[in-house]
Amino acid sequence: MPRSNAPYVQWEPIPQPVIILVRPQMGENIGMCARAMLNCGLTELRLVAPRDGWPNPAAIGASSGADLIMNNVKVYDSLEEAGADLNHMIGTTNRLRGMVKPIYTAEAAMKHCHTETKSGVRMGIVFGPERTGLENTDLAICGSVLSVPLNPDFNSLNLAQAVLLVSYEWAKIARMAEAEDLQEIPGYSEWAKGEELTFFLKRLEQILDKEGFFRTEELKPGVLLNLHTMFTRQKWTSQELQTLHGILTSLTTDFTAK
Amino acid sequence: MPRSNAPYVQWEPIPQPVIILVRPQMGENIGMCARAMLNCGLTELRLVAPRDGWPNPAAIGASSGADLIMNNVKVYDSLEEAGADLNHMIGTTNRLRGMVKPIYTAEAAMKHCHTETKSGVRMGIVFGPERTGLENTDLAICGSVLSVPLNPDFNSLNLAQAVLLVSYEWAKIARMAEAEDLQEIPGYSEWAKGEELTFFLKRLEQILDKEGFFRTEELKPGVLLNLHTMFTRQKWTSQELQTLHGILTSLTTDFTAK
Numbered sequence: 001m002p003r004s005n006a007p008y009v010q011w012e013p014i015p016q017p018v019i020i021l022v023r024p025q026m027g028e029n030i031g032m033c034a035r036a037m038l039n040c041g042l043t044e045l046r047l048v049a050p051r052d053g054w055p056n057p058a059a060i061g062a063s064s065g066a067d068l069i070m071n072n073v074k075v076y077d078s079l080e081e082a083g084a085d086l087n088h089m090i091g092t093t094n095r096l097r098g099m100v101k102p103i104y105t106a107e108a109a110m111k112h113c114h115t116e117t118k119s120g121v122r123m124g125i126v127f128g129p130e131r132t133g134l135e136n137t138d139l140a141i142c143g144s145v146l147s148v149p150l151n152p153d154f155n156s157l158n159l160a161q162a163v164l165l166v167s168y169e170w171a172k173i174a175r176m177a178e179a180e181d182l183q184e185i186p187g188y189s190e191w192a193k194g195e196e197l198t199f200f201l202k203r204l205e206q207i208l209d210k211e212g213f214f215r216t217e218e219l220k221p222g223v224l225l226n227l228h229t230m231f232t233r234q235k236w237t238s239q240e241l242q243t244l245h246g247i248l249t250s251l252t253t254d255f256t257a258k
Numbered sequence: 259m260p261r262s263n264a265p266y267v268q269w270e271p272i273p274q275p276v277i278i279l280v281r282p283q284m285g286e287n288i289g290m291c292a293r294a295m296l297n298c299g300l301t302e303l304r305l306v307a308p309r310d311g312w313p314n315p316a317a318i319g320a321s322s323g324a325d326l327i328m329n330n331v332k333v334y335d336s337l338e339e340a341g342a343d344l345n346h347m348i349g350t351t352n353r354l355r356g357m358v359k360p361i362y363t364a365e366a367a368m369k370h371c372h373t374e375t376k377s378g379v380r381m382g383i384v385f386g387p388e389r390t391g392l393e394n395t396d397l398a399i400c401g402s403v404l405s406v407p408l409n410p411d412f413n414s415l416n417l418a419q420a421v422l423l424v425s426y427e428w429a430k431i432a433r434m435a436e437a438e439d440l441q442e443i444p445g446y447s448e449w450a451k452g453e454e455l456t457f458f459l460k461r462l463e464q465i466l467d468k469e470g471f472f473r474t475e476e477l478k479p480g481v482l483l484n485l486h487t488m489f490t491r492q493k494w495t496s497q498e499l500q501t502l503h504g505i506l507t508s509l510t511t512d513f514t515a516k
Contacts, residue, residue, distance in 0.1 A: 011409055036419055038412045066412065105434070148426075149434050151269055151299040154324065161294055161422050168406075168423055176363070176407055204505075213508040226501060234492035243484060247462075250471040251509040 011041050011175060017113050017123040018044040019163060020082050020089070022138055025051045025130045031062025032160035033127075034069040040167035041175055046074045046082045046124075079126065079138050084195035088116065088235055089124040091142030092162060093134050094155055101233050102144045109146040110169040121191055121235075125166055130159050140228035141194075143235060192238045200241050201228060207252055269299050269433060275371050275381040276302040277421060278340050278347070280396055283309045283388050289320025290418035291385075292327040298425035299433055304332045304340045304382075337384065337396050346374065347382040349400030350420060351392050352413055360402045367404040368427040383424055388417050450496045458499050459486060465510055 019037055024030050024047060034045055047054060054075045063070050076082040083089045090109055104112065113123050126142055128134030139145065148165060150157065157165070205224060214220040236244075277295055282288050282305060292303055305312060312333045321328050334340040341347045348367055362370065371381050384400055386392030397403065406423060408415065415423070463482060472478040494502075 010411065032416065032419075035412075035416065039408045039415055039419070041409045064414070064416075107430075150297045150429065151433075153268065154293075154296040156322070157297055158290065158293065158322075158418075160416075161290075161297070161419065164419050164422060165426055168426075171408065172365075175409075208505065208508060211508045213505065223501075226498070230494065230498045230501065236488065240484070240488045243481075243488065247466065247471065248509075250466060250469045251506075 014174060015117040015120070016042055016044065016174070017090075017117055017125050017170065018046055018086065019167070020046045020048065020079070020124050020126045021050070021159070021163075022048045022079055022082075022126060022134060023051060023129040024127075024159065026159075027052055027056035027058030028062040029130060029159045030056065031059040031064070031066075031070070033163040034059070034063040034066040034073075036160050036164035037167050038066040038069055039164070040171035042167050042170065043069050043072070045069050045072075046076060048076050048079050048082050050075065051129075080141060080194065080198050083124050083126075083141070084193060084198070086122045086124045086194050087191040088121060088144070089126050089142040089194070090144050090146050091126045091134050091139045092146045092166065093128070093139060094147055094150075095133065096145075096147055101139075101142070101229065104144060104146050106146060106148050106166050106169040107172075109144070110166065111173050112144075113170060114174045122193075127159060127162055136225060137228075140225050141198075141232050143232050190237045190239065192236045192241050196238060196241050197232065197236065200244055201231060203245070203248065207248060272432060273375040273378070274300055274302065274432070275348075275375055275383050275428065276304055276344065277425070278304045278306065278337065278382050278384045279308070279417070279421075280306045280337055280340075280384060280392060281309060281387045282385075282417065284417075285310055285314035285316030286320040287388060287417045288314065289317040289322075289324075289328070291421040292317070292321040292324040292331075294418050294422035295425050296324040296327055297422070298429035300425050300428065301327050301330070303327050303330075304334060306334050306337050306340050308333065309387075338399060341382050341384075341399070344380045344382040346379060346402070347384050347400040348402050348404050349384045349392050349397045350404045350424065351386070351397060352405055352408075353391065354403075354405055362402060362404050364404060364406050364424050364427040365430075367402070368424065369431050370402075371428060372432045385417060385420055450494050450499050454496060454499050455490060455494065458502055459489060461503070461506065465506060 019033065019042060021030060021033060024033075030047065030050065037043065037045060050056065052058075054073065060070055074082075079089075090104070090113065096103060113125070117123050125146070126134065126138065128138065146166065148157070148162075204227065208214060214223055277291065277300060279288060279291060282291075288305065288308065295301065295303060308314065310316075312331065318328055332340075337347075348362070348371065354361060367383075371383070375381050383404070384392065384396065386396065392400075404424065406415070406420075462485065466472060472481055
């Protein structure tokens with residue numbers, strides 16, 4: 001569609017979710033994701049281990065002038081690092097088998113997301129690589145899951161199209177909705193960040209390793225996946241994580257003291 | 259996003275609108291439009307005077323296997339011919355100045371469209387060339403106009419992205435309406451019962467009591483309240499509670515064994 005000649009009404013800056021692309025393959029897709037984001041008023045893009053490195057000339061070309069985003073892309077080695085300062089990540093996938101997390105449609109997820117960001121919660125929306133989508137280990141550290149029930153005979157969305165759908169649903173609720181009533185969660189600013197949960201889970205893993213909890217090295221990855229899933233499904237406050245640490249300390253100190 | 263492993267439910271054929279691309283320039287965009295359409299269950303694609311002729315190998319490549327559409331594309335010399343057998347065409351544009359037609363958002367237009375097609379009306383949705391969008395002469399023969407109020411500072415959508423948004427809104431109303439609400443993990447019947455959580459919390463309390471976790475009897479009720487709050491905010495599966503029990507056992511058995 002061409003640029004608008006409609007009466008100009010600038011969008012005021014409002015709190016927004018971060019878009020995170022995990023191991024994206026094609027630079028063109030990264031650029032088109034940026035364009036789609038900016039179409040919908042989203043500006044924060046993070047990349048985890050982009051295949052062809054960064055910066056990527058192919059991405060710049062495909063972004064069609066979305067410089068505001070492209071000049072401020074942040075790059076990380078792992079999803080955990082990319083989400084370290086966020087309170088909650090929403091993973092996107094079409095593989096729902098065995099998923100023990102809340103699953104939202106794009107519309108429901110973005111309504112929830114907008115409610116959260118408005119009250120100061122930092123949200124991330126996570127997209128996997130073009131060919132395979134998010135790994136289970138990525139999904140395990142996302143607090144909830146977004147899935148769009150598209151044509152069951154042909155449901156593989158192009159990466160930039162997936163980013164557009166989600167960004168569009170966010171813009172509909174955050175920018176275009178006239179009088180949609182959303183329940184404001186009373187300003188809760190104490191949700192733990194990703195790095196706090198990561199630290200707790202690492203410590204738990206170390207302690208359990210020492211206690212022989214995982215039985216064998218072969219069993220460990222699966223058990224660890226379950227642990228990550230069950231502890232990331234809900235948001236914790238920083239204080240609650242301190243309580244969990246306190247429990248671990250209480251149980252292990254006495255033990256090691258003997 | 260990857261292909262779905264979700265329970266397979268084929269979409270039954272239902273009446274659908276036709277997508278019409280007027281003077282499209284890039285073959286890649288035509289192919290990506292086809293892919294986006296099929297993602298959303300739309301299969302009828304018509305082209306008016308495609309710049310590079312037809313068939314177009316670049317379009318086939320970009321369609322990612324949307325052969326059902328690509329093998330049945332119809333090509334016309336003019337929009338009038340492309341719409342000759344249709345009852346109503348909806349033109350898409352972002353240039354609203356001087357428009358004397360009903361203007362709909364994508365959602366409203368597709369609700370209207372679905373109501374019409376269901377009752378046998380043949381509808382077409384018309385998209386202009388990448389660089390300029392639809393001419394006024396094209397819009398003049400469309401019965402209504404669709405416009406998406408995107409970021410006023412950056413509202414130029416890629417052609418395939420525009421087709422996706424509209425197709426997606428059609429699929430939402432025509433295909434996903436019943437699936438719109440938050441899905442609580444389809445068919446998951448293994449949520450723990452209250453008594454299982456109570457049993458876990460009692461055991462945790464006893465162990466922590468023994469370890470002196472609560473410091474004093476005065477502090478205990480408040481700490482206990484916090485523990486109950488944080489462990490009941492989310493639902494656990496029975497298996498997850500068993501894992502939590504396993505952690506407690508693992509940490510305390512070693513301790514009591516010494």
